[in-house]
Amino acid sequence: MDELYRTVLTGSGGSLGELAQSLFVTPEQLLQRLGPLIANDIVRVDGDTLDVASPVDAVSRFVTAQADALAEAGSQLRRIASSLPVLVEMGGEPAHAPSTVIGAEVDTDSEALESLLGMIAESHGDLCFLRPDQWRLSSESTMALAVNSAVRSGRRVRAIYPAGALKEAPEILIGRAAIGEQIRVLPEVPSRLAIVGATRAVLPDPLGVRNQRWLIVQHQTIVASLTAWFDLLWGSATAVPMLDRGEARPDLRRLLLAQLAAGAKDEQIARNLGTSLRTVRRRVASLMDELGVDSRFQAGAEAARRGWL
Numbered sequence: 001m002d003e004l005y006r007t008v009l010t011g012s013g014g015s016l017g018e019l020a021q022s023l024f025v026t027p028e029q030l031l032q033r034l035g036p037l038i039a040n041d042i043v044r045v046d047g048d049t050l051d052v053a054s055p056v057d058a059v060s061r062f063v064t065a066q067a068d069a070l071a072e073a074g075s076q077l078r079r080i081a082s083s084l085p086v087l088v089e090m091g092g093e094p095a096h097a098p099s100t101v102i103g104a105e106v107d108t109d110s111e112a113l114e115s116l117l118g119m120i121a122e123s124h125g126d127l128c129f130l131r132p133d134q135w136r137l138s139s140e141s142t143m144a145l146a147v148n149s150a151v152r153s154g155r156r157v158r159a160i161y162p163a164g165a166l167k168e169a170p171e172i173l174i175g176r177a178a179i180g181e182q183i184r185v186l187p188e189v190p191s192r193l194a195i196v197g198a199t200r201a202v203l204p205d206p207l208g209v210r211n212q213r214w215l216i217v218q219h220q221t222i223v224a225s226l227t228a229w230f231d232l233l234w235g236s237a238t239a240v241p242m243l244d245r246g247e248a249r250p251d252l253r254r255l256l257l258a259q260l261a262a263g264a265k266d267e268q269i270a271r272n273l274g275t276s277l278r279t280v281r282r283r284v285a286s287l288m289d290e291l292g293v294d295s296r297f298q299a300g301a302e303a304a305r306r307g308w309l
Contacts, residue, residue, distance in 0.1 A: 001036050002304065005058060008034065008043060012052035016045060040065045056297070059304040063261050066236065073229045074190075080222055081207050084215055112214040113139050116194055116202050119216075120146050125197025128230045129159040132189035132209050135172040144175060151180035158182045160230075160237050162189045163255055163272060173240070184237035187259055187272035193226065201226050256283055261300045 011019040020030040027048075037043040042058045044051040053061060120127065127150055134140065147157050163185045165173060177183055191207040201217045203226070217223060238255055259269045266284070270277045284296070291302040 004033060005037060005042065005052070006305075008037070008050065009052050009055075011050055014050060016048045016050050019050060055305050056301040059261075059301045062304070063300075070232055070236070073232045076225055077207070077229050080225055081203075081205065084205065084217070084222075110139075112202055112216075113142070115216055116196070117142070117146055119196045119200050119202075120150060123197045123200065124155070126156040126158070126195075127197075128193075128195040128227065128234075129157075130189050130191055130193040130230065130233070131159050131161050131165075132192060134192065135161075135165060135169040140172065144179065147176065147181055148179040156182065158184075158230075158234060160189055160233055161185050163187055163238075166240070177240075183240050184234060185240055185255070186233065186237045187255060187264070187269070189233075193230065195223060195227055195230060198227070199223055256280070256287065257300060257303045260284070260296045 007023070008019065011022075016030065017027050020027045023030065025033070031038075031045070034043050034045075038045065041061045042053050052058075127147070134143070151157055157180065159176065159181050161173060161183060166185065173183055192204055192209060193207075194202045196202075199218060199220050201223045203215055203217065205213045205215045217226070236258075238258075256269065259272065264272070266277055266280050270280045287303075288294070288296070288299050291299050291306075293299050293302050
């Protein structure tokens with residue numbers, strides 16, 4: 001999107017047909033390529049005239065569109081979470097096939113772990129995890145074995161961790177990556193979650209980190225909604241190369257810029273990235289110097305122009 005944006009920015013105010021001709025494509029082909037930019041309101045087409053947002057406005061509109069998408073996904077998930085207990089009570093004793101079961105309550109962490117391990121062993125399909133704190137649990141080695149077995153059988157395993165885990169438990173993430181788990185990080189991970197294939201999920205009730213009540217969901221529509229939420233988070237998370245000297249090296253610059261774009265304060269950024277307030281302020285100042293800007297908003301716009309966001 002960034003490369004295409006730079007190309008069409010110079011044609012703002014001009015003719016769609018002329019720009020298409022200069023790119024050796026038809027106007028229809030150009031419109032198709034411009035789809036993501038049009039969808040994010042960065043490019044507008046009025047008849048045959050192109051209106052392309054300035055870099056600052058483009059970044060603002062793109063971040064707003066992403067925030068709206070995440071907010072909608074979060075809203076849907078909260079509605080699902082609030083409806084599950086009611087649906088379970090209405091359903092009474094489960095007398096249907098697994099594909100129609102809404103959920104079953106599990107009281108303890110150990111029971112949830114046992115159920116999750118059984119589902120992984122008996123199922124097929126990809127595995128998705130939100131892991132805000134699980135590396136602190138005694139079950140970590142057991143789950144690592146289950147993930148290793150899943151990867152060896154050809155299944156894709158994706159997990160999202162908070163950036164703070166890179167400082168608190170780098171050896172856990174390095175070990176998970178070594179057995180084939182695909183890892184990305186976010187400044188914060190909102191809840192624990194495990195999705196097994198297309199029909200099963202284990203989540204706390206209510207959503208969060210330190211809840212003791214768990215729900216096992218075996219309804220395709222609900223699991224699909226949870227998967228869509230996970231995919232949104234995955235798309236906004238940062239990849240973590242785990243190779244050089246066995247060290248976890250995330251793109252801290254991108255994480256820092258993402259936090260600045262979200263309007264986070266220095267204290268919150270320090271907590272989310274697992275670093276000191278002094279380090280955050282030093283890195284922000286260094287980034288602004290590198291980008292040649294005077295404000296944090298300008299830093300976001302220039303970073304997007306350079307393809308850093």
